Amino acid sequence: MDFMTLKPEHLLLIAFVGFMVFRFYRFKKVKGQIPALIAAGAKIVDVRSPAEFSSASNPNSINIPLNQISTGAKKLDKQTPIVVCCASGSRSAMAARALKTQGFENVINAGPWTNTLIKGVI
Numbered sequence: 001m002d003f004m005t006l007k008p009e010h011l012l013l014i015a016f017v018g019f020m021v022f023r024f025y026r027f028k029k030v031k032g033q034i035p036a037l038i039a040a041g042a043k044i045v046d047v048r049s050p051a052e053f054s055s056a057s058n059p060n061s062i063n064i065p066l067n068q069i070s071t072g073a074k075k076l077d078k079q080t081p082i083v084v085c086c087a088s089g090s091r092s093a094m095a096a097r098a099l100k101t102q103g104f105e106n107v108i109n110a111g112p113w114t115n116t117l118i119k120g121v122i
Contacts, residue, residue, distance in 0.1 A: 030108060031115040034083060037108065042081035044116050045072075047095040052087065058116045066091045069098045081106040085113040 006014075038044070044061035046053050053063040064072030066086070076082060082104055084092040089111030096109045110116050 026111075030110055033108070034110060034116055035118050037081050037083055038118065040081060042083050042108075043076060044083045044085065044110075045076070045095070046113050047084055047086050047091050048113070056113075058085075058113055061085070061113070061116060064095075066095050069095045070102070073099055073102050073104070076104070078102075078104050081108065083108050083110050083116060085110040085116050088112060 034042075038060070044058055046057055046061045046063050047066040047069060048057075048063070049065055050063060053061075053065075057063070062075075064075070076099075082099060084095045084099070084107060086092040086095070089109060092109045092111060096107045099107045
């Protein structure tokens with residue numbers, strides 16, 4: 001098949017599937033790093049709404065909703081690794097950028113909050 005004969009909607013679909021595969025493997029890699037980060041003292045910050053957080057969350061996480069991340073960051077130590085999470089990884093990506101602009105250097109986007117759960121540790 002020649003890529004020049006593909007319709008724009010096919011190219012869009014291929015790009016979307018490629019992005020989703022990239023995202024899956026990226027979050028899988030990060031999920032593997034989380035136990036070491038937590039052992040090193042990382043804080044888990046869940047940026048979902050309070051209602052989402054209270055319905056299900058990592059018991060070792062704190063809730064700072066994305067719309068409060070600028071002021072909520074004052075509760076965090078800039079020297080401590082921060083693992084941000086949400087429902088899908090979109091809000092946590094925005095939170096990670098916001099924290100980095102505030103001087104936090106070690107911020108990791110874990111994607112979905114379920115990636116922060118470690119088997120045998122709760």
